Amino acid sequence: MDAVIFRGPFDVAVERRPKPEIREPTDVIVRVRVSGICGSDLHAYRGHQKTEGGYIMGHEFVGTVEKVGNDVKFFTPGENIVSIFSPCCMKCWYCLQGLTNRCTFGAAFGFAALDGGQAEYVRIPHADGTLRHAPVGLDDRLLIMMADIFPTGYYAASRAIEALQMQKVSRLTSFSKQDDGLRTVSGSDLRDLTADSVLVCLGCGPVGICAIAAARSKGIKTIFAVDSVKDRLDEAKVLGAIPLQLGVEDIGERVRAATDGRGADGVIELVGNQAALRSAFDLLRPAGVLSSVGFHQAELPFTGLECYLKGLTVSFGRVPVATVFDAALGCLKENAEALKHYVTHELSLSQAKEGYELFEKHKARKVILCM
Amino acid sequence: MDAVIFRGPFDVAVERRPKPEIREPTDVIVRVRVSGICGSDLHAYRGHQKTEGGYIMGHEFVGTVEKVGNDVKFFTPGENIVSIFSPCCMKCWYCLQGLTNRCTFGAAFGFAALDGGQAEYVRIPHADGTLRHAPVGLDDRLLIMMADIFPTGYYAASRAIEALQMQKVSRLTSFSKQDDGLRTVSGSDLRDLTADSVLVCLGCGPVGICAIAAARSKGIKTIFAVDSVKDRLDEAKVLGAIPLQLGVEDIGERVRAATDGRGADGVIELVGNQAALRSAFDLLRPAGVLSSVGFHQAELPFTGLECYLKGLTVSFGRVPVATVFDAALGCLKENAEALKHYVTHELSLSQAKEGYELFEKHKARKVILCM
Numbered sequence: 001m002d003a004v005i006f007r008g009p010f011d012v013a014v015e016r017r018p019k020p021e022i023r024e025p026t027d028v029i030v031r032v033r034v035s036g037i038c039g040s041d042l043h044a045y046r047g048h049q050k051t052e053g054g055y056i057m058g059h060e061f062v063g064t065v066e067k068v069g070n071d072v073k074f075f076t077p078g079e080n081i082v083s084i085f086s087p088c089c090m091k092c093w094y095c096l097q098g099l100t101n102r103c104t105f106g107a108a109f110g111f112a113a114l115d116g117g118q119a120e121y122v123r124i125p126h127a128d129g130t131l132r133h134a135p136v137g138l139d140d141r142l143l144i145m146m147a148d149i150f151p152t153g154y155y156a157a158s159r160a161i162e163a164l165q166m167q168k169v170s171r172l173t174s175f176s177k178q179d180d181g182l183r184t185v186s187g188s189d190l191r192d193l194t195a196d197s198v199l200v201c202l203g204c205g206p207v208g209i210c211a212i213a214a215a216r217s218k219g220i221k222t223i224f225a226v227d228s229v230k231d232r233l234d235e236a237k238v239l240g241a242i243p244l245q246l247g248v249e250d251i252g253e254r255v256r257a258a259t260d261g262r263g264a265d266g267v268i269e270l271v272g273n274q275a276a277l278r279s280a281f282d283l284l285r286p287a288g289v290l291s292s293v294g295f296h297q298a299e300l301p302f303t304g305l306e307c308y309l310k311g312l313t314v315s316f317g318r319v320p321v322a323t324v325f326d327a328a329l330g331c332l333k334e335n336a337e338a339l340k341h342y343v344t345h346e347l348s349l350s351q352a353k354e355g356y357e358l359f360e361k362h363k364a365r366k367v368i369l370c371m
Numbered sequence: 372m373d374a375v376i377f378r379g380p381f382d383v384a385v386e387r388r389p390k391p392e393i394r395e396p397t398d399v400i401v402r403v404r405v406s407g408i409c410g411s412d413l414h415a416y417r418g419h420q421k422t423e424g425g426y427i428m429g430h431e432f433v434g435t436v437e438k439v440g441n442d443v444k445f446f447t448p449g450e451n452i453v454s455i456f457s458p459c460c461m462k463c464w465y466c467l468q469g470l471t472n473r474c475t476f477g478a479a480f481g482f483a484a485l486d487g488g489q490a491e492y493v494r495i496p497h498a499d500g501t502l503r504h505a506p507v508g509l510d511d512r513l514l515i516m517m518a519d520i521f522p523t524g525y526y527a528a529s530r531a532i533e534a535l536q537m538q539k540v541s542r543l544t545s546f547s548k549q550d551d552g553l554r555t556v557s558g559s560d561l562r563d564l565t566a567d568s569v570l571v572c573l574g575c576g577p578v579g580i581c582a583i584a585a586a587r588s589k590g591i592k593t594i595f596a597v598d599s600v601k602d603r604l605d606e607a608k609v610l611g612a613i614p615l616q617l618g619v620e621d622i623g624e625r626v627r628a629a630t631d632g633r634g635a636d637g638v639i640e641l642v643g644n645q646a647a648l649r650s651a652f653d654l655l656r657p658a659g660v661l662s663s664v665g666f667h668q669a670e671l672p673f674t675g676l677e678c679y680l681k682g683l684t685v686s687f688g689r690v691p692v693a694t695v696f697d698a699a700l701g702c703l704k705e706n707a708e709a710l711k712h713y714v715t716h717e718l719s720l721s722q723a724k725e726g727y728e729l730f731e732k733h734k735a736r737k738v739i740l741c742m
Contacts, residue, residue, distance in 0.1 A: 166533060287688065304670070
């Protein structure tokens with residue numbers, strides 16, 4: 001079969017490889033229909049993440065079940081599926097807690113330890129936990145977002161929104177008798193509690209766009225979308241966010257003006273450098289919530305004293321896709337119309353090299369490879 | 372009246388001062404019965420927190436309502452009360468959100484901006500939000516804990532436990548159809564979800580002891596209590612924690628042994644230095660939760676990459692006492708028997724200087740001044 005091989009920084013090529021076979025009874029072989037190029041593929045492509053070459057790239061793919069191992073319960077040949085970006089066994093302690101992103105299986109698709117899905121076929125370990133049936137009627141261009149970027153954006157937004165809801169729930173359920181008037185709202189929908197919260201999304205690449213869509217679906221009326229790239233801000237605006245271009249607008253001033261000078265209730269940070277993380281901190285009001293998905297290598301750009309005085313809550317790290325899949329999918333469907341043109345480049349597998357180059361140079365919003 | 376005056380580092384004295392009067396129609400004058408010396412009084416006493424001298428110290432006090440302003444609705448002369456450590460107006464945006472610790476009134480008792488309660492009388496601004504009626508039958512030695520240390524410990528524990536519960540609720544409510552078996556538990560009590568979680572309390576001074584009591588009341592079975600002071604660990608053990616003495620036990624080893632090598636689900640950090648915060652981080656499992664109440668001045672002792680790889684959630688800062696008061700009080704009552712000997716020194720107001728010296732040198736577990 002043909003497959004996209006990582007040979008070293010800025011060097012990918014389509015090569016012939018043996019078609020994968022069932023190795024474990026929990027494996028499924030998938031015939032890939034569409035495979036995406038994701039921002040996190042660029043970590044290795046740009047050489048930031050050091051890896052040995054020679055493996056098949058790609059962790060975003062949709063396709064058809066070709067073969068199933070003897071212990072696979074939920075999938076049969078011919079079914080349309082989307083895969084989660086990393087296998088989850090659904091048996092280890094972490095999976096059973098819902099922390100499927102910490103599955104002890106430990107390998108993600110498209111790295112040296114596990115061949116990825118930018119290929120005609122791919123082997124799926126722990127397929128019952130890792131695959132999801134494709135919902136009827138959802139275009140592959142949208143479905144492929146469910147492998148990684150949509151759940152990641154959904155989770156980034158949810159973490160911030162849920163933490164803000166918890167702040168309000170505490171008020172509603174715990175207020176003393178002398179504030180009975182306030183307690184009567186406790187039956188209201190969680191969604192209503194944060195409808196007037198003000199969020200900022202720092203970074204409007206693919207995951208940022210998904211985070212904005214999710215936040216809108218969760219009822220947040222005011223979302224500021226911050227980026228330097230005009231095309232990204234246009235897309236954010238289509239989804240209902242207020243675009244703020246870096247270097248053009250005074251971001252802090254705009255956010256404070258919308259919050260009586262307090263600052264944002266929550267910030268979703270998707271950039272991954274110290275300047276962005278510091279901006280996120282500064283944009284937050286006291287007791288605000290920071291959801292950081294950006295991949296940060298350096299020191300944290302705020303002191304313990306600043307965190308204490310701000311009363312900061314901050315979450316880092318990856319999404320447990322299996323845990324949020326259904327909720328995120330519902331949210332994607334609600335935003336299907338606005339996102340239907342999100343994929344800008346549909347190339348063939350043989351054009352993978354060109355696809356990587358376009359995406360790396362920000363000349364494509366989203367590239368998919370079609371078999 | 373007599374009052375404890377802060378004159379400078381390591382220098383407090385009982386001096387005569389005018390009895391306070393009603394200034395605003397929302398004020399109450401309280402005749403103090405018992406006033407506590409709190410760990411946070413030591414920040415100024417030790418000179419770590421620079422303040423001008425000359426004010427009345429103390430933010431923990433219980434007493435009797437003496438006079439009420441014309442706009443006070445909930446209190447009448449003769450009623451027994453406990454005060455929250457800083458006034459909350461219940462009218463500003465933050466108070467209405469339940470973030471009463473961020474009230475725009477902005478002053479805490481016992482600092483230059485607002486005289487405290489280590490005195491025969493004290494003026495309470497925004498008394499309807501700031502005071503709470505004393506429950507019948509609760510001894511002043513326990514009630515005074517409700518001014519600060521018990522809600523602070525309660526909140527420190529709650530933040531960690533609620534974040535862990537949210538992780539589990541996400542699993543229960545969001546799992547895909549192929550995991551229907553898991554979803555059927557969704558009606559179970561939140562408390563049950565974290566019964567088997569493993570917590571570590573780093574620092575077992577007064578707030579740590581309260582945090583342990585709260586965590587036990589919230590159903591946590593395994594709490595490791597870490598401190599270097601033997602007397603504190605004995606108290607932690609009475610409350611049901613597993614004492615681990617710093618420098619004697621291998622803390623990490625003990626926690627890993629209790630968690631199949633994973634690390635603690637949550638750590639409550641109450642020490643306030645970099646070594647403690649780093650230990651807290653290292654003791655946590657992947658996707659663990661850190662609740663930091665310690666007052667940190669320096670850089671955070673972990674990098675962005677470490678936070679990303681750990682999948683850390685961390686909260687900093689102070690408790691909104693008004694918001695958690697009722698829940699914390701219920702918890703204190705459940706632990707009344709175990710905590711009834713917690714106050715080790717009952718002195719007269721005139722012995723305040725001695726009380727500060729004993730407490731500062733760790734020769735007293737808790738000092739109260741009785742009028």
